[in-house]
Structure formats: structure tokens, C-alpha cells
Amino acid sequence: MKQILLITDGCSNVGESPVSAAALAFAEGITVNVAGVIDEGAIGEQGAVEIAEIAKAGGGMSRIVTTHQLSHTVQMMTRQTVAGTIRHAVNQELKQLFGLDSVGALPPPKRAEVVRVMDELEETSELRVALLIDASASMKPKLHAVEDAVRDLALSLQSRNGRSAVAVFHFPGDFGHLPCVLDCGWTTEAGKLHSMFTRIRMKGTTPTGPALLQVVDFIRETCGIIKSELLEPPHIERGDNEEVRSDYVV
Amino acid sequence: MTTSSEKVQLPPGTLVKGKWNGKKYRLERLLGIGANGQVYLASLGRSVCALKFSDEAAELQGEANVLASLDHTGKKRGRVPFLLDVDDFTLDGRDLPFYAMRYVPGTPVSAYLKRHGSQWMGVVGYRLLERLAELHEAGWVFSDIKTDNVLVHDYGAVELVDFGGATAAGRSVRQFTEIYDRGYWSAGSRTADPAYDWFAFAMLWLHALDGKRLLQLTRALLPQNRHPGELMKLVRSHPRLRTMEGWMEKAFRGGFQDTREALLEWRQAIRSSERTAKSSESHVPGWMAGLLAGSVVLCAAVAAVWFLQ
Missing domain, CATH: 3.30.200.20 (Phosphorylase Kinase; domain 1)
Incomplete structure (x- = not known):
């Protein structure tokens, strides 16, 4: 299972559209979640729309939260995306094999068995989360909270039974020609993520789209081999399933 | 949405x-x-x-x-x-x-202690640890211990509610509340084990008896400074919790063999803390002790003089 988690606070302003970049990621089996972080001020309407659109195109979810809620939100989104991906795959199987709409259409005893298997997968499947962090100037005061959230996520992933790894990127890149920079390659240890943002130089532009594409490339290059059949999210028919998933959290 | x-x-x-x-x-x-x-x-x-x-x-x-x-x-x-x-x-x-x-009636533990007094901490804690010991022995960890999930009814009888977050030992904790979480206080992993519950159990008392200062602390501390040592500072400066210092420290550090041991030591700690509380309550004023000592000395002197004669 592969996820990209984008943490940003506003609109992209350079390069390709982040929405189509997210759609491409999803087509390659990578779910894109977006956390929009705000301080006191509200996020602009344009930014809010873009954040929602990116997540929708990327098959994931989006939340706009304050820095205090960030850790919790990042955890929640990652976990629910794992559960959602498994649920989707299982429902798909049920539809093909038995013509049933979802797990809920099974009689309770069977439902219990299927859900047991799903929980097992949720805990044991391999999971990779690439974090893409907006380091444009306006994000500077929020980077401490972001760093904390990243470390917290790594701690949770470390506790899973299945192999889990995180990689961290920030954008824009330092030298003009790259949209984003790799801060930390796939790692399983939360300890390695200590104070990695201290060397980031804040810049003005926000090339969200190109940065997303670069992360997709990175994932394709580093874990192209580990595709697992069941967990490949299908690219079609996201309509009502999406509804359910975005519906259920308060 | x-x-x-x-x-x-x-x-x-x-x-x-x-x-x-x-x-x-x-x-x-x-x-x-x-x-x-x-x-x-x-x-x-x-x-x-x-x-x-x-x-x-x-x-x-x-x-x-x-x-x-x-x-x-x-x-x-x-x-x-x-x-x-x-x-x-x-x-x-x-x-x-x-x-x-099953339906469980009762009051969240912090509200119960507010109404009936902190002396109920001993019984409530004992019953709760008993429940946890059963759960742990069956291979489960409750993981989301917090005041809303611990309901107390008459005379300190305790029930846990919301088992949705219960996790098989060895799995990753699926549901937790930040300030009760061992990982949040950099005191260990989020893999479910009995010690995860001990930590949250200790936090429960800190939250129920000293909630205001605990929340102040979480707001003031930078993430990298969150540490059980900070929690122990609160414990040591609270009149009721101070008497349980040794137990709390052990719970924060996951220092028990198993939950039965935690239960046993809880009982001892509560008993001795009650004893110290009692002896300090019925403390004899200094002047009275002095007077007694004086009269004993005087009596002895008189007796000595009388014998010598």
C-alpha cells in the first residue's frame, strides 16, 4: 500500500496542476491525502478548494486543521486510508464473486469473518507513506507542528506488525531545477526523523503539482516491485464509495 | 460534507x-x-x-x-x-x-471523585486494575483508558466502556487519546502491551485529580520535552498523588512484572498512604509532646532522688 500525504497551507502557483498530478498518482496505485494547516487565519477559499480537489483526484481525503490538531489528523487519515483501501478491495471482490454491494450485505456471522480478515490485513500489510511538506515562506511558523506530526506518525507506523516505512520530502527545492527535495528516504525508525527541518530554507513559490509528480517518480523507482495484488486500488467506480468514506468522520 | x-x-x-x-x-x-x-x-x-x-x-x-x-x-x-x-x-x-x-450505568471517574472525594481513588483504582488484569491475561490491551471510558457506580464498582479500541497484545494500538498516550510522552512505543495500559492508568489519576495543571503542562511543553519526568514533577507536588509516588513512577516506566503485581503494589501503596495520611492527621502538637517528655524527666528525677535517699 502506498500513500502520499501532502501537508500545505495554500494554493500552488508554479507548474502543472496538482489535481492532475494527484490523479496520476492514484492511477499508479498511490492514494493522496491532504492536510491543510492553518494558524489563526483561515485558509483562502481557492486554497481550500484546491486541497479538496487534490484529495478527490488522489482517491484520498482532505482535512483543514490547526497546528494543534495536525498530529491527530495525520494519524487518522493514514489509518483510515489503509482501512478504506482494504475495504474497497474486499467490496470489489464480493461484488465480482457474489454480486453483493459491500461487506454490509453479508449476514452477520459471515460479516464477522470477513472483517476479521480485513483487520488482519490492516495490521500486517506493507505500508509506505511519503510525506510531502510545503516549505514555502508562509509555512515557517507551522513547521514545528509538522515535524511533531511526522515523528508521531512514524512512531505509530513503527508499532504496526506489517512492514511500514516513511519518506519525507519538502518543496520547493533548493536549486531551482528540482521541484522538491528528499529529506529522508524510506525509514522505519522514528528516531531518524529528528530535527530534519532545521536546514530547510524557506522560499516563496509553491510548485505543488511538480513536487507531487516527483514523489510519484520516487515511489515508482523505489518500490515498483512490491506491488501487492489485493491492495491495488482500482481506478474506476470511485463514485459512491468515496461518498461513504468522506462521510463518516466527524 | x-x-x-x-x-x-x-x-x-x-x-x-x-x-x-x-x-x-x-x-x-x-x-x-x-x-x-x-x-x-x-x-x-x-x-x-x-x-x-x-x-x-x-x-x-x-x-x-x-x-x-x-x-x-x-x-x-x-x-x-x-x-x-x-x-x-x-x-x-x-x-x-x-x-x-450490555449497558453499563455509572459516572465518569473524574466526576465521581469530585463528588465523593479523592479517598475513593484506592477502591476505584483497585477494581479497575482487577478488570485490566483479567483483560491482559486474556491477551488483550484496553488501550483507550481515559476518564470518560471508566464508569464508576455505587461504592466504587468500576466498568470499562468502549471496547472498540481494545487491541490484541502485540498489535499496534488502534485507538488512543493523546494525553494518555505513552508515545506522546516519549515513554515507549504504540505497540499494545500491558504496560501501555499502566501508563494510561497512571495518567487517569493525574487527569482526574490534577487536570488543570496537567493541561497547562501539555500546552507549555515543547514536543521534544515531553517526558514522564515532567509528569512525575506534577505527581510529587500534588498532596494526594505524592503519597503514591513510587507506584506512579513504576507505572510510567512500565516497571511491573505483570498487572497482578501492579494490583498488589497498588493495594500496598494505598494502605501505606492512608496510614501516613492518618498519622499526619492525628499528629500530636509539639508542645504537648514536650510537656510529656518534661514530666517524664521530672518524674524520673524525683524517683531517682527518692531512691537515693
Whole structure:
């Protein structure tokens, strides 16, 4: 299972559209979640729309939260995306094999068995989360909270039974020609993520789209081999399933 | 976006007939709305139970599975099972999944201590540790201990509610509350083990008895400075918790062999803290002791003089 988690606070302003970049990621089996972080001020309407659109195109979810809620939100989104991906795959199987709409259409005893298997997968499947962090100037005061959230996520992933790894990127890149920079390659240890943002130089532009594409490339290059059949999210028919998933959290 | 809490509530008096098992429940009142569903008090014939409804069939079933396996592993005579029924309720042509569990009355532990006094901490803690020991021995970790999930009724009887977060030992903790979380205080992993519950158990008292200062501390501390040592500073400066210092320290560091040992030491710590509390209450004023000593000396002197003569 592969996820990209984008943490940003506003609109992209350079390069390709982040929405189509997210759609491409999803087509390659990578779910894109977006956390929009705000301080006191509200996020602009344009930014809010873009954040929602990116997540929708990327098959994931989006939340706009304050820095205090960030850790919790990042955890929640990652976990629910794992559960959602498994649920989707299982429902798909049920539809093909038995013509049933979802797990809920099974009689309770069977439902219990299927859900047991799903929980097992949720805990044991391999999971990779690439974090893409907006380091444009306006994000500077929020980077401490972001760093904390990243470390917290790594701690949770470390506790899973299945192999889990995180990689961290920030954008824009330092030298003009790259949209984003790799801060930390796939790692399983939360300890390695200590104070990695201290060397980031804040810049003005926000090339969200190109940065997303670069992360997709990175994932394709580093874990192209580990595709697992069941967990490949299908690219079609996201309509009502999406509804359910975005519906259920308060 | 709609959220589950905005979903239509079922009015009291609604008759809920299970689609598969056919049991007929009558909803009495709404007990609460959680992040993923609604819980109602319901009657079934003459008995009462709690019904949880949710749109998320898989997630709901996951919780029901936890309850079912608790019923399987923790066999004990005469105990009401956790899980009573799993079924669907057909409402306006749509199936709404639900499960029935036992209903637990009671007050959250912090409210109970506020009303009845902190001297109940001993009994409540003892009973709670007993429950946890059973759970741990069955291979489960509760993981989401917090004041809302620990209900106390008459004379300190304790029940845990919301077993949806219970995790098999060795798995990653699926549900936790930040300030009760061992990982948040950089005191260990989020892999479920009995020590995870001990930590949250210790936090429970800190939160229930000294909540204000605890929240101040969490707000003031930078993430990298969160450490059980900071929590121990609070413990040491609280008049009631100070007497439990040794136990709390051990709980924060996961220093017990198992939960039975934690239970045993809890009892000892409570007993000795009560004794110190009593002896300091009935403390003899200095002047009185001085007077006594003086009179003893005087008496001895008089006796000595008398003997010598």
C-alpha cells in the first residue's frame, strides 16, 4: 500500500496542476491525502478548494486543521486510508464473486469473518507513506507542528506488525531545477526523523503539482516491485464509495 | 460534507427489529454520539442493553468482533457477555447495521471523585486494575483508558466502556487519546502491551485529580520535552498523588512484572498512604509532646532522688 500525504497551507502557483498530478498518482496505485494547516487565519477559499480537489483526484481525503490538531489528523487519515483501501478491495471482490454491494450485505456471522480478515490485513500489510511538506515562506511558523506530526506518525507506523516505512520530502527545492527535495528516504525508525527541518530554507513559490509528480517518480523507482495484488486500488467506480468514506468522520 | 453526528437521530420509542435475528428492541434514549456512530439505551423485553448504530458496517463489525472474542477468551461464570447481538435495522429501505452490547450505568471517574472525594481513588483504582488484569491475561490491551471510558457506580464498582479500541497484545494500538498516550510522552512505543495500559492508568489519576495543571503542562511543553519526568514533577507536588509516588513512577516506566503485581503494589501503596495520611492527621502538637517528655524527666528525677535517699 502506498500513500502520499501532502501537508500545505495554500494554493500552488508554479507548474502543472496538482489535481492532475494527484490523479496520476492514484492511477499508479498511490492514494493522496491532504492536510491543510492553518494558524489563526483561515485558509483562502481557492486554497481550500484546491486541497479538496487534490484529495478527490488522489482517491484520498482532505482535512483543514490547526497546528494543534495536525498530529491527530495525520494519524487518522493514514489509518483510515489503509482501512478504506482494504475495504474497497474486499467490496470489489464480493461484488465480482457474489454480486453483493459491500461487506454490509453479508449476514452477520459471515460479516464477522470477513472483517476479521480485513483487520488482519490492516495490521500486517506493507505500508509506505511519503510525506510531502510545503516549505514555502508562509509555512515557517507551522513547521514545528509538522515535524511533531511526522515523528508521531512514524512512531505509530513503527508499532504496526506489517512492514511500514516513511519518506519525507519538502518543496520547493533548493536549486531551482528540482521541484522538491528528499529529506529522508524510506525509514522505519522514528528516531531518524529528528530535527530534519532545521536546514530547510524557506522560499516563496509553491510548485505543488511538480513536487507531487516527483514523489510519484520516487515511489515508482523505489518500490515498483512490491506491488501487492489485493491492495491495488482500482481506478474506476470511485463514485459512491468515496461518498461513504468522506462521510463518516466527524 | 455530512458527518455522522448530523445524521438523523432515531426518536425514543422507535421499535428496532433485527433483519437477520429478529429480536425486537425499543429505543429508550440516546446515550451518546461518537466519531463513528450513535449509541442508544434500548429495552429488549424486560432487560436493557445498549445499541450502537453506524453507517460503516465493516468498522462496526470490527468492534463487535473485539467484544465477541473478549467473551470467548475471558470466560467467567455469571458475567453478562459483552456482545449480545449483531444485526441490521431496515429503515426506509436502507439497512442500518447495529450491534447490541450490555449497558453499563455509572459516572465518569473524574466526576465521581469530585463528588465523593479523592479517598475513593484506592477502591476505584483497585477494581479497575482487577478488570485490566483479567483483560491482559486474556491477551488483550484496553488501550483507550481515559476518564470518560471508566464508569464508576455505587461504592466504587468500576466498568470499562468502549471496547472498540481494545487491541490484541502485540498489535499496534488502534485507538488512543493523546494525553494518555505513552508515545506522546516519549515513554515507549504504540505497540499494545500491558504496560501501555499502566501508563494510561497512571495518567487517569493525574487527569482526574490534577487536570488543570496537567493541561497547562501539555500546552507549555515543547514536543521534544515531553517526558514522564515532567509528569512525575506534577505527581510529587500534588498532596494526594505524592503519597503514591513510587507506584506512579513504576507505572510510567512500565516497571511491573505483570498487572497482578501492579494490583498488589497498588493495594500496598494505598494502605501505606492512608496510614501516613492518618498519622499526619492525628499528629500530636509539639508542645504537648514536650510537656510529656518534661514530666517524664521530672518524674524520673524525683524517683531517682527518692531512691537515693
